[in-house]
Amino acid sequence: xxxxxxxxxxxxxxxxxxxxxxxxxxxxxxxxxxxxxxxxxxxxxxxxxxxxxxxxxxxxxxxxxxxxxxxxxxxxxxxxxxxxxxxxxxxxxxxxxxxxxxxxxx
Amino acid sequence: xxxxxxxxxxxxxxxxxxxxxxxxxxxxxxxxxxxxxxxxxxxxxxxxxxxxxxxxxxxxxxxxxxxxxxxxxxxxxxxxxxxxxxxxxxxxxxxxxxxxxxxxxxxxxxxxxxxxxxxxxxxxxxxxxxxxxxxxxxxxxxxxxxxxxxxxxxxxxxxxxxxxxxxxxxxxxxxxxxxxxxxxxxxxxxxxxxxxxxxxxxxxxxxxxxxxxxxxxxxxxxxxxxxxxxxxxxxxxxxxxxxxxxxxxxxxxxxxxxxxxxxxxxxxxxxxxxxxxxxxxxxxxxxxxxxxxxxxxxxxxxxxxxxxxxxxxxxxxxxxxxxxxxxxxxxxxxxxxxxxxxxxxxxxxxxxxxxxxxxxxxxxxxxxxxxxxxxxxxxxxxxxxxxxxxxxxxxxxxxxxxxxxxxxxxxxxxxxxxxxxxxxxxxxxxxxxxxxxxxxxxxxxxxxxxxxxxxxxxxxxxxxx
Numbered sequence: 132x133x134x135x136x137x138x139x140x141x142x143x144x145x146x147x148x149x150x151x152x153x154x155x156x157x158x159x160x161x162x163x164x165x166x167x168x169x170x171x172x173x174x175x176x177x178x179x180x181x182x183x184x185x186x187x188x189x190x191x192x193x194x195x196x197x198x199x200x201x202x203x204x205x206x207x208x209x210x211x212x213x214x215x216x217x218x219x220x221x222x223x224x225x226x227x228x229x230x231x232x233x234x235x236x237x
Numbered sequence: 238x239x240x241x242x243x244x245x246x247x248x249x250x251x252x253x254x255x256x257x258x259x260x261x262x263x264x265x266x267x268x269x270x271x272x273x274x275x276x277x278x279x280x281x282x283x284x285x286x287x288x289x290x291x292x293x294x295x296x297x298x299x300x301x302x303x304x305x306x307x308x309x310x311x312x313x314x315x316x317x318x319x320x321x322x323x324x325x326x327x328x329x330x331x332x333x334x335x336x337x338x339x340x341x342x343x344x345x346x347x348x349x350x351x352x353x354x355x356x357x358x359x360x361x362x363x364x365x366x367x368x369x370x371x372x373x374x375x376x377x378x379x380x381x382x383x384x385x386x387x388x389x390x391x392x393x394x395x396x397x398x399x400x401x402x403x404x405x406x407x408x409x410x411x412x413x414x415x416x417x418x419x420x421x422x423x424x425x426x427x428x429x430x431x432x433x434x435x436x437x438x439x440x441x442x443x444x445x446x447x448x449x450x451x452x453x454x455x456x457x458x459x460x461x462x463x464x465x466x467x468x469x470x471x472x473x474x475x476x477x478x479x480x481x482x483x484x485x486x487x488x489x490x491x492x493x494x495x496x497x498x499x500x501x502x503x504x505x506x507x508x509x510x511x512x513x514x515x516x517x518x519x520x521x522x523x524x525x526x527x528x529x530x531x532x533x534x535x536x537x538x539x540x541x542x543x544x545x546x547x548x549x550x551x552x553x554x555x556x557x558x559x560x561x562x563x564x565x566x567x568x569x570x571x572x573x574x575x576x577x578x579x580x581x582x583x584x585x586x587x588x589x590x591x592x593x594x595x596x597x598x599x600x601x602x603x604x605x606x607x608x609x610x611x612x613x614x615x616x617x618x619x620x621x622x623x624x625x626x627x628x629x630x631x632x633x634x635x636x637x638x639x640x641x642x643x644x645x646x647x648x649x650x651x652x653x654x655x656x657x658x659x660x661x662x663x664x665x666x667x668x669x670x671x672x673x674x675x676x677x678x679x680x681x682x683x684x685x686x687x688x689x690x691x692x693x694x695x696x697x698x699x700x701x702x
Binding site: 135136139142143146147148149150151153154155156157158159160161162163164165166167168169170171172173174175176177178179180181182183184185186187188189191192193195196197198199200201202203204205206207208209210211212213214215216217218219220 | 251255256258259260262263264265268269271272273275276279282283286287289291292295296297298299301302305306308309310312313314316317318325328329331332333335336338339340342343345346347349350359453454457460461463464465467468469471472473474475476477478479480481482483484485486487489490493494581583588590591593594597598606608
C-alpha cells in the first residue's frame with residue numbers, strides 16, 4: 132500500500148509547487164479569466180465520474196454516477212466556453228491609434 | 238504497448254496541457270490559445286477514458302454516460318454562450334458548484350462501491366474528505382450564486398452566536414469523519430453529506446456581496462482539492478495533478494484578491510463585513526451637508542477644457558450598460574486632442590479583472606486601461622477624474638479614517654485630480670455600505686441620474702461644442 136500512496140503524495144507535492152509558481156506572475160487584469168479557466172480544468176472530475184458510472188453495479192451507484200457525469204459535463208463545457216468568451220475580448224484593438232494618426236495628418 | 242499504458246500516456250499529455258494552459262493565461266496574448274489547449278487536452282482525456290477498463294472489464298453503461306454528457310452539453314453551451322457579461326461571476330460560481338457536486342458524488346459512489354472490500358483507513362479518509370470539501374463547495378457556490386443573482390440579500394446574513402454555531406457544525410463534521418473511520422458505517426456517510434451541505438451554506442451566509450468574488454475563488458480552490466481527493470481514491474494521477482493545480486493556484490489567487498482589498502483572508506471570511514455600517518453611516522451623515530451637483534452639459538464643458546481626463550469605472554457602469562457610450566465619449570475627447578485613460582481598480586466590478594473584461598467587450602483599447610498604482614501617479618497631473626459607477630474604490634476613508642471598515646484598502650486617489658466628477662444614481666452608499674467623504678469634497682461635482690443617459694448627453698454636448 133505504502134508505495135502507491137507515496138507516489139501519489141509525491142505527485143501532489145510537486146504539483147502544489149508548479150501551481151503556485153505558474154500563478155505568481157499573472158497580471159491582475161487576467162485574474163477573472165484565470166479563475167474561470169482553472170474552474171474549467173477541475174472539470175476533469177468528468178473522467179472520475181465516467182469511471183464510477185462505468186464501474187457501477189447497483190442502482191444507487193448508477194443514479195449517483197449518472198448525476199456525477201451530468202454535473203461534471205456542465206462544469207467542463209460551461210467552464211471552457213465562458214473562459215473563451217471572456218478572452219475573446221482581450222484582442223488588442225488598433226482603431227484608436229489609426230484615429231490619432233489621421234488627426235496628426237490633418 | 239498495453240492499452241492501459243497508452244491511456245496513461247494520453248492522461249499525461251492532458252495533465253501537461255493543463256499546466257501549459259494556466260501558464261498561457263498569464264499573458265493577454267496567449268490566454269485564449271491556452272484555454273483552447275486545455276480544452277483539447279480535456280477532450281483527449283475524456284475520449285481515452287471511454288477505452289479504459291474498470292475492475293478488469295470495459296466501461297459499463299457507455300450509453301448512460303453518453304446520455305448524461307449530451308444533457309450536460311445542451312444545458313451548458315447556451316447558458317455559457319448567451320448569459321450577459323455582467324452576470325459572469327454568478328455563472329463561474331454555478332459551474333464551480335456543479336464541479337464540487339460531481340467530485341462529492343464520485344467520492345460517495347466510490348465509497349458505496351468499495352466498502353464491502355474493507356478498504357484501508359487512508360482510502361476511506363480520502364473518500365470522506367472528498368465528500369466534505371466537494372459538498373461544501375457545492376452548497377457554498379449555490380448560496381454565492383443566489384447572492385450575486387439577487388435571489389437573496391447581498392448583505393451579510395448574521396445571527397447571534399453565528400461563529401460558535403459554524404464552529405460546532407465544522408467540528409461535528411470532523412467528528413462524523415472520525416466515527417466513520419473507526420466504525421466504517423455507511424449510514425453515517427449520509428449524515429456527513431448533510432452536515433457538509435449545511436456547513437457550506439452557513440459558511441457563506443455571513444459574507445457580504447462585495448466579498449463574494451474572493452469567496453468564489455476560494456470555493457474554486459476547494460473544488461480543486463475535492464477533485465484531487467477523488468484522484469487519490471480512484472488512483473488517477475490526472476485527477477490529482479489537475480485538482481491540485483487548481484487548489485494551489487486558487488488559494489494563491491484568493492490571497493492576491495483579498496490583498497487587493499487591503500484585508501486578510503480571515504477578515505474577508507469571518508468578519509461579516511458591511512453588515513452594520515450601513516445603519517450608522519446613514520444616520521451619521523444626514524446632517525444636511527451640501528454637495529455640488531451639475532448637469533451633463535456643465536461637465537461636457539469642463540471636459541472640453543481639460544488636457545488630461547481619467548475615467549474611473551465601477552460596477553454601476555456595467556449595470557447601466559454604459560460601457561459603449563463611455564468609449565464613445567473617450568473617442569470624442571481624443572478627437573479634440575485630449576488624453577484619456579481608464580484607471581482600473583483591481584477589484585472594480587465584482588471579480589478581479591471583471592472591469593477589464595467589461596470594457597474589452599465595449600472595444601475599449603487595451604492600452605488605455607491603466608492599473609491602480611500607475612493610475613495614481615498619473616492622476617496628479619490629470620485635470621478631470623470622471624467616476625462612473627464606482628464608489629468604494631475611490632473612498633478616501635480607506636486612507637484617512639482608521640475607524641472605517643475599509644481602512645487599509647488600496648484605492649484610486651481620484652481626489653488628486655484637479656476636478657472630480659461623480660456620476661451617481663443617488664446619494665446611496667456603495668456595495669460595501671459605507672459613506673463616501675469624496676462626495677462632499679469642494680473639488681467634486683455630482684451628476685445624478687442613470688450613468689448611460691448622463692454619458693449619452695455628455696457625448697452629444699461634447700460633439701456640439
